Amino acid sequence: MIQKPSRPKGTRDFSPVEMSKRNYIFNTIREVFSLYGFKQIETPALENLSTLMGKYGEEGDKLVYKILNSGEFTQKVSDEELLQRNHLHLAARICEKGLRYDLTVPFARFVVMHRDELQLPFKRYQIQPVWRADRPQKGRYREFYQCDADIVGSDSLLNEVELMQMVDNVFARLGVRVAIKINNRKILQGIAEVIGEPEKMVDITVAIDKLDKIGIDAVNAELREDGLAEESIAKLQPILAMTGTNDEKLDTIAQVLAASEVGLKGIEESRFILNTLKACPLVNVIELDLTLARGLNYYTGAIFEVKALDTPMGSITGGGRYDNLTGIFGMPGLSGVGISFGADRIYDVLNALDLYPDESFDGTQVMFLNMGQAEMEFCLPVVAECRAKGVRCEVYPDKAKMKKQMTYANAQKVAFVAIVGENELAEGKLMLKNMLTGEQQMVTPQELVGIVTKQ
Secondary structure (H helix, E strand, C coil), rough: CCCEEEEECCCCCCCCHHHHHHHHHHHHHHHHHHHHCCCCCCCCCEEEEHHCCCCHHHHHCCCECCCCCCCCCCCCCCCCHHHCCCCCHHHHHEEEEEEECCCCHHHHHHHHHHHCCCCCCCEEEEEEEEEEECCECECCCCCCEEEEEEECCCCCCHHHHHHHHHHHHHHHHCCCCCEEEEEEEEEEHHHHHHHCCHHHHHHHHHHCCHHHHHHHHHHHHHHHCCCCCHHHHHHHHHHHCCCHHHHHHHHHHHHCCCCCCCHHHHHHHHHHHHHHHHCCCCCEEECHHHCCCCCCCCCCEEEEEEEEEECCCCEEEEEEEECCCHHHHHCCCEEEEEEEEEHHHHHHHHHHCCCHHHHCCCCCCCEECCHHHHHHHHHHHHHHHHHHHCEEEEECCCCCHHHHHHHHHCCCCCEEEECCCCHHHHHCCCEECCCCCCHHHHECCCHHHHHHHHC
């Protein structure tokens, strides 16, 4: 028995109908990006590992897909090194490239390489796939698309305000109710200081970023494993459990962080963003969430995350401020801020809530049956005219029984079928059938174009 082929776990195929849905998402996001003045770029799927490694924290580095060097990739590796089976050491020796983990680090590399060509501030968007060697589960894939928008070369917090408006605009257009969560890495740094663990900033953020997934007890256990004192963990608890309005949370955390200069700076930035957004209200709720950490180490200021309210799903959008990401590539001091829409999770949310409008399906509007050579020669100029008017149409390629051709049209959810037999050919007309209502009418080629374009 021949074994059927399979695809790698954590990847997916998409049918034409599914691609119509996905393109609806991509086009919606792309339109909003353009409204706010962002310009599109693309970067290669492959990056040098020297570009990728060390940018995502220890856990993120483990998830970077590494690609074996071409040719005799073991030539420079000794037998002793092979026998040691140290996979991290071997990977560094036999792999020079990797699949991109996200779009932000490649963007930073792009900015540094093209800095002489760019006008700052530079606003770019990018819609491309990324890859992570993660454990596949619901809403988590090894290959998925990100839709990023970033601004570099500006320290203004108005950029953060506009990004929040963009997020709100996208999900309002898609019809998805979301909670937009905001925090600031400076606040988290201040919290680490006041609980007496400033050197544990990374460990604290990595742990509390998992709060929604694993719960407070597991987070506390991880903090203990990371070496935090029980007294410090106890001081952290009321901060993680803080409730109230955004203003109430800011006032309370300001008292807690009164002795932390960096923490107060984070509060000031958060207050500006939230107060400015009051002047231009959002459709969706925006919430200050002091447990939001975002695990990526390059964030230095405001951080964002978006979750759907009407169906269980992880983060569907995230981002934040990074003040010196380009510094690792030799261009220090260039500030940036960006967001990334998780298109695959948004796709799953829209599927779960059945939120796709009918017009998002860009299938064939009219199909011309093939009843013979003479009939087809009559149809082809009509087909050309339809396409010139923007009508999506196709011709059944083979002369076949009408039942077979109609079955194909039904399966493809074609809106109209055009039929030319001996009688129609003699009159110079076509029989146009509405596949939804079953209504048929004899029409001229010009009338056919008019009827279909009005639908």
